[in-house]
Amino acid sequence: MSNAVPPFIVAIPARYGSTRLPAKPLREIGGVPMVVRVAQRALQAGARQVVVAVDDQRIADALAGQGVDICMTRSDHASGSDRLAECAALYGWAEDSIVVNLQGDEPFAPAAGIRAVAKALAGDNAPVATLATPIIDAEELFDPNVVKLVRGVNGRALYFSRAPLPWARDAFAADRHALPSGSPFLRHIGIYAYRAGFLDRYTRLSRTPLEQTESLEQLRVLEHGHAIAVRLTPEPFPPGIDTEADLERAEQWLRTHP
Secondary structure (H helix, E strand, C coil): CCCCCCCCCCEEECCCCCCCCCCCCCEECEEEHHHHHHHHHHCCCCEEEEEEHHHHHCHHHHHCCCCEEEEEEEECCCCCCHHHHHHCCCCCCCCEEEEEEECCCCCCCCHHHHHHHHHHHHCCCCCCEEEEECCCCHHCCCCCCCCEEEECCCCEEEEEEECCCCCCCCHHCCCCCCCCCCCCCEEEEEEEEEEEEHHHHHHHHHCCCHHHCCCCCHHHHHCCCCEEEEEECCCCCCCCCCCHHHHHHHHHHHHHHH
């Protein structure tokens, strides 16, 4: 398989309203609005088109002159995926176009990771691809805010969960404070690549019991019988921004990673 990165589009859903962090896309990190930093990362990755799907003119104004397209979408979408499906229809992207969904609260997403998820989709006939990274400590494995996944020998996701996966039966019976060596503990990184034709089909899928139980939207794909390709990220993804405390940590991170 070629090591070349295929042509890809980056679509960034950026919703103005946020219960935990009001006006989140416009909150500044190092004096730059968060959504601008995300768009810059997408451009650095070499996307052939970068589209920011917005629901408020203030976000569009902040992105003026950044070299990205602005797609004004409805304000009533239930998820970022729904917002991107509207973009795909408005732009008329070809069914087989690779669309990377880069979250609008990932201002430090590495360009190599963005390229990697596009390449993962191009190298698999699954309609969706995502990334993961090894879990190295037990606290992370047992944290319900950290989404874990298991995958098959074909590199496709078997399941995503907030619970510890896989369960090392004998090792954890003796000690749950250390991870046994050799077990494939993986943390999910919430970046996705879709084939554009699947975006609309995905938004039409009914919500599923496991999705609602775990509060993990990607389970809808698996429960309806569709595959998700999973590859390891080539570079770490710093945590996304959800709270005021996250913003403070982002400022600290920026000072050490200019």
